[in-house]
Amino acid sequence: MTDSKAVDPKVKNIIFDWGKTFHDFDLDVHFNWLSRVFGIPRHHFWHIFSQYPNGLIFPYERGLSTRRFIERFREESAKLCVGRKISVPSFSDEEFVERWNMIIDPSPPAKERVSLLRKLKGGGYGIYFLSNTNQAHAAHIRGDSRRGNRFSRFKEVINLADRFFGSSDTDIRCRKVKPSQATKPECEKIFRKVLAKIGALPGECVFIDDTQEYIAVFQGMGGRGIHCTGNWTKIEYELYHAGVRWD
Structure with a gap:
């Protein structure tokens, strides 16, 4: 020593x-929830959030507000639903944030x-x-x-x-x-x-x-x-x- x-x-x-x-932390926790809510495989959400450099996570981590982050997700996910001819699911901003925070290990x-x-x-x-x-x-x-x-x-x-x-x-x-x-x-x-x-x-x-x-x-x-x-x-x-x- x-x-x-x-x-x-x-x-x-x-x-x-x-x-x-x-x-x-585990991003898949959020992707799993989205998959259940939208009824489509979770990998369809990867490019919306995490694909560098255009994923929503990057401006969000540089100071984009939570309100605008959720608005932009709703806009992008609506396009995903239209392309797959499925209905856009309903969820509140509060529910989204609560699920988003579940990414952080609860231990x-x-x-x-x-x-x-x-x-x-x-x-x-x-x-x-x-x-x-x-x-x-x-x-x-x-x-x-x-x-x-x-x-x-x-x-x-x-x-x-x-x-x-x-x-x-x-x-x-x-x-x-x-x-x-x-x-x-x-x-x-x-x-x-x-x-x-x-x-x-x-x-x-x-x-x-x-x-x-x-x-x-x-x-x-x-x-x-x-x-x-x-x-x-x-x-x-x-x-x-x-x-x-x-x-």
Whole structure:
């Protein structure tokens, strides 16, 4: 094990991705519901939501309102129904959002991950989340006051974090993007915005994400990166060897 003298005083902040890194999600949960409601196979909805670059998820994660997101889905799904000569089903905006939020794993956050956040916080590190996420999911994770903070299982996590940065936040409104999909300035834009908000240099931060391409962008800016493969013992090991200490 590395000696404790190897602590790196330059590392001051840990930035975690959310989905598939800190907590899981499953888009198929929503696609399954749509398939039942519309009575057609779920794969017909993939291009409407997730086909890059025109899927509705991408502008939604850059700040498109939930109301407009649902309106655009109704417009696109109506075309799908006309093409298949089936009736457009009826569902409320509230039901759509409730089903949309079911994408997020309903389990409580993993205890050992919350424990690590506590220890890092106790060690004086800044704790941040940076997620490609939309208005509804960001509200769901933070605890939407308009719904009486009904979604509270992440309360401790959000309180431990200095901030949860959502790509759809009004002062962010840009996504993490892969170098194969955008120019270097476009790829770096969200990181530069977040670093400015934190008041930190790239080299003062460790960024943890399940997407290697996003990590490569941050490393190219002079930051440190850890690829999350699902094993948090590995993440703790790599944090330790990056000079981060908690106990």
